[in-house]
Amino acid sequence: MAEITIGGSSLSSALTDLLMADDIMPGAEPSYQLCKTVYAFHPLGGKIVDQPIKIAMSQKRLISIPNSPEERVREAFERKWAEISADIFIANTWRLAKIYGASAIVYGAEDVDTNAPIKPENLAKLELYFNSLDPLNTAGSLVLNQDPNAPDFQKPTVVTAAGQTYHPSRCLVFFNEAPLYIEYTNSAFGYTGRSVYQRALYPLKSFVQTMIANDMVSRKVGVIVAKMKPAGSIADRAMAVLQGIKRNVVKEAQTNNVINVTPEEAIETLNLLNADGALTTARKNILEDIAAAVPQPAKLLNSESYAEGFGEGSEDAKDLIRYIKHERETVQPLYQFFDNIVMRLAWTEEFYATIQADLPEYKDVEYTEAFYRWKNAFEATWPSLMEEPESKLVEVEKVKHEAMIGLVETLLPQLDPNNKAVLIQWAADNVSESKKLFPNPLILDYDDLKSYRPPEPPDEPEAPTHAL
Structure with missing residues (x-):
């Protein structure tokens, strides 16, 4: 057994004990403990798992909620997202799935049974907590049904942690890769996904x-x-x-x-x-x-520098960008899980009351109708890792702006007052989105615009007649 001696005391090296074992041959499968040891001690263990996550999450998603008081609604969402540390829980759940092959995220509240559903409209009234669980925490509850005729075939249905079951609406199971039929994963204690270390052991x-x-x-x-x-x-x-x-x-x-x-x-x-x-x-x-x-x-892995970097679009950089794009698509279920919760926490009835007080067009709109209108319009997109220089971004927005002006000038004379207001509102929304050209939003009173009638030009005076 390998030992390290420091000051007369012998310290066993878990990494050496496990990875220097003669029974680790090509095709050997890592156990739960070995996956933990590789992640904690192997020089590449943390890098394999964490580096893609750090790169993928190095940029914030671009949030937009069309047909809403967008600035205020978006700020409320992002503020609550940061308040509950959603990014940290997503990264932890993602990380555990990569290490062991499976993980779960659950949420609960004090004095609320974990196996009872919580009504979405009550989420903002409770003090919620979130936990990222690994396969040992879930106590083997992620062993999936292998009956190909069952409705829950290869689908996680129940999450149990330390003997307590979480209602399906309050948890999400996340796999690294899809499960295979009758393919037991030792590191995850079930028929689940597999560790990133499995093929690389x-x-x-x-x-x-x-x-x-x-x-x-x-x-x-x-x-x-x-x-x-x-x-x-x-x-x-x-x-x-x-x-x-x-x-x-x-x-x-x-x-x-x-x-x-x-x-x-x-x-x-x-x-x-x-x-x-x-x-x-x-x-x-x-x-x-x-x-x-x-x-x-x-x-x-080898930390070699990219030949030209992301901005210049070298083939190596493009390969990495495609890889990170796929990683972002893979983790989308975790973001959707938190999106639905954060919407309820941010867009509360109290918040909506402030919107109604400030914006007349919402005074006669019920809270539930407005909430689902915003929820259905919610969009979150990832910015490209291939970042353009500032001058190039300004040039792109300028071209879009000129095309928009041309369209407005072409259509405006042919429209009735109501559609003129709709066209101008569309143009104003696009102008407000062009942060590189116009940092402040353009806000107009569209109700007045619909009823506005431009003054008629005065009649041309008749030419004076002169007596012969």
């Missing part, structure tokens, strides 16, 4: 071997080889002392020092050129094997 073990080899090379690279002429077949004590002095001279020598050696003697270092080439090649191939097994772009 053997090359992850090989990577640890390269770490050990690197350590051996680093300890040997500074060894000095002194080729000295022997003292003779019979060396007395004086000659042995002299040889020791010569070795110390070599040992103490440094820059700006001068030492003497005979022509038959030489001072060299260990030749590790062959080891360097073999280690570099092996390490590179192992990283590519791990990347292929995870799978993710190899450059995410």
Whole structure:
């Protein structure tokens, strides 16, 4: 068993104990404990799991709620989203699914039975808590039905944590990859998705071997080889002392020092050129094997710089962008889970009362009607990782603005007053969205606009007549 000795005490290395085991062969499946150890201690364990999540969540989603008091409604949503730390819970649930193959997010409230549904309209009245659960927390409740004729075939239906069952409306099970029929996942204790480490376990073990080899090379690279002429077949004590002095001279020598050696003697270092080439090649191939097994772009693992960066659109960058786009699509169920909750927490009846007090068009609109109108219009899109320079973004908005003006000038003279107001409102909404050109929104009174009639031009005066 591998041990590390520090100050006379022996410390067992869990990573070495597990990954150096002879029974880990190609195709070996990681257990729950091994997945935890790889994530916690392996140099690539955290990177494989966390780096895609960090890149995917490095940008905020662009929230829009058309046909609403958009600025205020969006700000209320984003404020409540940050207040309950939704991003943190999404990242934790996503992370656990990648590590073990399955995870769950649940929410509850004090003095409310976990197995009882909570009416959506009551969510804002309760002090909610959220928990991200791993397969050990869920106590094997994610073992899916394998009957192909059952309605719940390969579908999670119940989540149980420490003996308490959560109502299906209050939880969401999230898998890393889709479950396979009769394919039991040891790390998740059920017929679920699978850990990102499952296919990569053997090359992850090989990577640890390269770490050990690197350590051996680093300890040997500074060894000095002194080729000295022997003292003779019979060396007395004086000659042995002299040889020791010569070795110390070599040992103490440094820059700006001068030492003497005979022509038959030489001072060299260990030749590790062959080891360097073999280690570099092996390490590179192992990283590519791990990347292929995870799978993710190899450059995410080996930390090589991108040839041109995201903005210039190199092929490497495009490959990463496609990968992150797929990751964002995969995690969409978690965002939808929190979107529905945050809408209820942010757009409360009290909040809607302030909207009615400030905006006359909502005075006769019931709260429920307005809420579902906003909910159905809610859109959340991810910005592109390939960010354009500021000047390019302004140029794009300018072109859109000119096209909009041309359309308005073409249609406006041909429309009745009601449709004129609709067209102008559409143009004003687009102007308000062009934050690069117009930082402040354009707000008009469209009711007055509908009833507005431009003054008739005065009649042309008749030409005076002159008597002959």
